[in-house]
Amino acid sequence: MDAVIGPLDLSAHVDEALAVQAVAFGLGADEVAVRRQIVLRHMTHRGARALGATVGGTLVGFVYGMPNDRSHWWSTVVEPYLRARGHEHWLDDSFVITELHVHPAHQHRGIGRSLITTITDSADEPRSILSAIDTDSPARALYRSLGYEDLARQVLFPSAPKPYAVMGAPLPLRRG
Numbered sequence: 157m158d159a160v161i162g163p164l165d166l167s168a169h170v171d172e173a174l175a176v177q178a179v180a181f182g183l184g185a186d187e188v189a190v191r192r193q194i195v196l197r198h199m200t201h202r203g204a205r206a207l208g209a210t211v212g213g214t215l216v217g218f219v220y221g222m223p224n225d226r227s228h229w230w231s232t233v234v235e236p237y238l239r240a241r242g243h244e245h246w247l248d249d250s251f252v253i254t255e256l257h258v259h260p261a262h263q264h265r266g267i268g269r270s271l272i273t274t275i276t277d278s279a280d281e282p283r284s285i286l287s288a289i290d291t292d293s294p295a296r297a298l299y300r301s302l303g304y305e306d307l308a309r310q311v312l313f314p315s316a317p318k319p320y321a322v323m324g325a326p327l328p329l330r331r332g
């Protein structure tokens with residue numbers, strides 16, 4: 157891995173980050189404009205922080221997250237699904253991975269794994285939660301290999317066309 161992993165001022169570099177996300181995740185211009193406002197709002201939340209991966213000074217991947225807060229929109233959406241399966245306590249004392257994306261030209265080199273393990277290593281919380289599209293994807297395989305397990309499946313976010321899985325893992329994330 158030739159990438160350099162380090163702190164990212166995501167508010168200042170939101171357009172570069174969303175350019176990576178647009179090609180990695182497949183976002184249109186309208187979705188990028190919406191995400192831009194969401195990211196800038198997220199970065200004002202308590203404990204929100206981001207890491208970037210750069211190659212030759214160019215951003216090729218990023219991760220960001222924050223301690224979960226039950227009043228946040230994401231938490232209110234997943235809460236009934238977790239409660240129905242007896243997993244509601246995962247919403248407390250948990251670090252949420254909000255986004256993780258690596259540019260396709262730089263995938264499969266360990267950058268995604270390094271980003272998520274590095275950001276969670278600096279979390280004070282004993283566990284981490286996230287949501288991922290509920291399908292067999294590289295992201296789901298990565299999360300499982302790090303110890304994340306399914307807490308709920310077929311979770312529907314308003315306006316998202318595909319159902320998500322909510323996953324949780326103890327921290328520090330599993331190595332090797």
Ligand SMILES: CC(C)(COP(=O)(O)OP(=O)(O)OC[C@H]1O[C@@H](n2cnc3c(N)ncnc32)[C@H](O)[C@@H]1OP(=O)(O)O)[C@@H](O)C(=O)NCCC(=O)NCCS
Pocket residue numbers: 180181256257258259262263264265266267268269270287288289293294295296297298301
């Ligand atoms: C998920 C993502 C961030 C992984 O980034 P990456 O830098 O390619 O990941 P890594 O090289 O660190 O790979 C880590 C693990 O991911 C899994 N993985 C990566 N690519 C995979 C693939 N094509 N098929 C299956 N598993 C894959 C493997 O478990 C891999 O571990 P291994 O190399 O020990 O086998 C990247 O694929 C991505 O940006 N995808 C599109 C956006 C996205 O889905 N983001 C997550 C939203 S929830």
